Amino acid sequence: MQPEHHQILIIGAGPAGISAGVEASEQKLDCLILDKGDVLETIRQFYHQGKRVDEDYHGIKVCQTGHVKFQTETKEDFIAQIEEEITHHNLQIRKHEIAERIARQDQNFLVYTNKKAYSSKYLVLAIGIFSKPVKIPVDVAPEAKPKVLTNLGSQDQKGMKILVVGGGNSAAEFAVFLQKNNEVLISYRKPAFFRLNDVNSKAVKRLVENRKLKIIFESNIKKIEVKDDKALVHLDTKGKVEQLLFDQVVFGFGGTTPTQLLEDAGITFEDNKPLLTENFEAKNTKNLFMVGDIAHKDSATIAKALNDGHEVIKFISSRE
Numbered sequence: 001m002q003p004e005h006h007q008i009l010i011i012g013a014g015p016a017g018i019s020a021g022v023e024a025s026e027q028k029l030d031c032l033i034l035d036k037g038d039v040l041e042t043i044r045q046f047y048h049q050g051k052r053v054d055e056d057y058h059g060i061k062v063c064q065t066g067h068v069k070f071q072t073e074t075k076e077d078f079i080a081q082i083e084e085e086i087t088h089h090n091l092q093i094r095k096h097e098i099a100e101r102i103a104r105q106d107q108n109f110l111v112y113t114n115k116k117a118y119s120s121k122y123l124v125l126a127i128g129i130f131s132k133p134v135k136i137p138v139d140v141a142p143e144a145k146p147k148v149l150t151n152l153g154s155q156d157q158k159g160m161k162i163l164v165v166g167g168g169n170s171a172a173e174f175a176v177f178l179q180k181n182n183e184v185l186i187s188y189r190k191p192a193f194f195r196l197n198d199v200n201s202k203a204v205k206r207l208v209e210n211r212k213l214k215i216i217f218e219s220n221i222k223k224i225e226v227k228d229d230k231a232l233v234h235l236d237t238k239g240k241v242e243q244l245l246f247d248q249v250v251f252g253f254g255g256t257t258p259t260q261l262l263e264d265a266g267i268t269f270e271d272n273k274p275l276l277t278e279n280f281e282a283k284n285t286k287n288l289f290m291v292g293d294i295a296h297k298d299s300a301t302i303a304k305a306l307n308d309g310h311e312v313i314k315f316i317s318s319r320e
C-alpha cells in the first residue's frame with residue numbers, strides 16, 4: 001500500500017506541533033499532525049489539576065510571535081484554548097499513532113507508525129523530551145506497582161503520606177503541589193539540589209522552613225514492597241537502611257529522548273546537542289526540522305515552543 005502523502009508531517013501534538021499546524025493552516029499548506037497520545041499529552045499527564053501554566057516559565061521571558069499565544073492561566077484553560085485553535089483551524093490530527101521508524105525515500109520522508117505509513121516533503125519533529133518514560137531504577141514488587149507513579153495526571157491525592165523521588169524541577173513541582181493536601185517527603189540521591197529553577201528552589205526552601213515539606217538528601221530507594229496496603233520503601237540514607245510506609249511513591253524523573261528515531265530521520269548530534277541551523281533545520285538533512293523542547297532542552301518553555309512552530313512554518317513557506 002502506498003504511504004499516505006502530505007506536504008508537511010508534524011510528529012507531536014504538543015505546543016510546538018500545534019503551533020506549527022496552526023501556522024501551516026494560516027499559510028494554506030497541507031499538513032498532518034501525529035501524536036502517540038492525546039493532544040497536549042505531556043501537559044495532560046505531567047501537570048497536576050489546576051496547575052498554573054506560567055508564561056514566563058523558569059523566569060524566561062519570551063515575546064510571543066505566532067498566531068497561538070497564551071498568558072498565564074490554568075492547565076484546564078490552556079488545554080481548552082488550544083482545543084479551540086485546533087477546531088478553528090480545522091487541524092488534521094491523528095491521535096494514538098506512535099512514530100516508530102523514520103526513513104528517506106528519494107526527496108521524501110517516510111514515517112511508519114503503529115498503524116500505517118506516511119510520506120512527506122517536510123518533516124517537523126516536535127516530540128518533546130518526555131517521549132520515553134524513564135525506567136524506574138528500583139526493584140518494585142508487582143503488588144506495589146499501583147502505588148508507584150511517574151506523573152500526577154488527573155489524580156486527586158488528599159490526606160496521603162507521599163514520597164516524591166528526584167531532585168529536578170519535575171520532582172520539586174510535584175512535591176510543592178502535593179504538600180497542599182498531603183504529607184510529603186522528598187528523597188534525593190545527591191547532597192543538595194543543583195538543577196532547580198529559581199521559582200521551584202524558593203518554593204521548596206520556604207516549605208522546608210515552614211515544616212511543610214521534608215527532604216532526605218543522599219538517600220536511595222533499595223526496593224518497594226507492600227505492607228498493610230501501603231508502599232513499604234526500603235530507604236538507604238548514607239548507608240543506613242530504614243523501612244518507611246507511604247500511600248504513594250511518585251518518581252519525578254521526567255523522560256528521555258528517543259535518540260535512535262532522531263538519528264534515523266537524519267539528525268546528527270554533537271556533545272548530545274542536535275545540530276540545527278537557526279531555522280531549526282537539521283544541518284545535514286534538508287527539509288527536516290526539530291522544534292520545541294527537543295530543540296531547546298534545559299531552557300525549554302511553552303512560549304518558546306509556540307514561537308518555534310511559527311518560525312519553522314514561516315521558513316518552510318518561504319521555500320515553497
Ligand SMILES: Cc1cc2nc3c(=O)[nH]c(=O)nc-3n(C[C@H](O)[C@H](O)[C@H](O)COP(=O)(O)OP(=O)(O)OC[C@H]3O[C@@H](n4cnc5c(N)ncnc54)[C@H](O)[C@@H]3O)c2cc1C
Pocket residue numbers: 011012013014015016017034035036037038039040041042043046047052053054055056057097098099100126127128129130131169170173291292293294300301302303305
Ligand atoms: C511538571 C511540568 C511543569 C511545567 N510547567 C510549565 C509552565 O508553567 N510554563 C511553561 O512555559 N512550561 C512549563 N513546562 C514545560 C513545558 O511543558 C514544555 O516546554 C512544553 O510542553 C514543550 O512543548 P513541546 O511541544 O516541545 O513538547 P511536548 O509538550 O512534550 O509535546 C510533545 C508531544 O509529542 C508526542 N510524541 C512524543 N513522541 C512521539 C512519537 N514517537 N510519535 C508520536 N507522538 C509523539 C507526545 O505525546 C506529546 O504530545 C512544564 C513541564 C513540566 C514537566
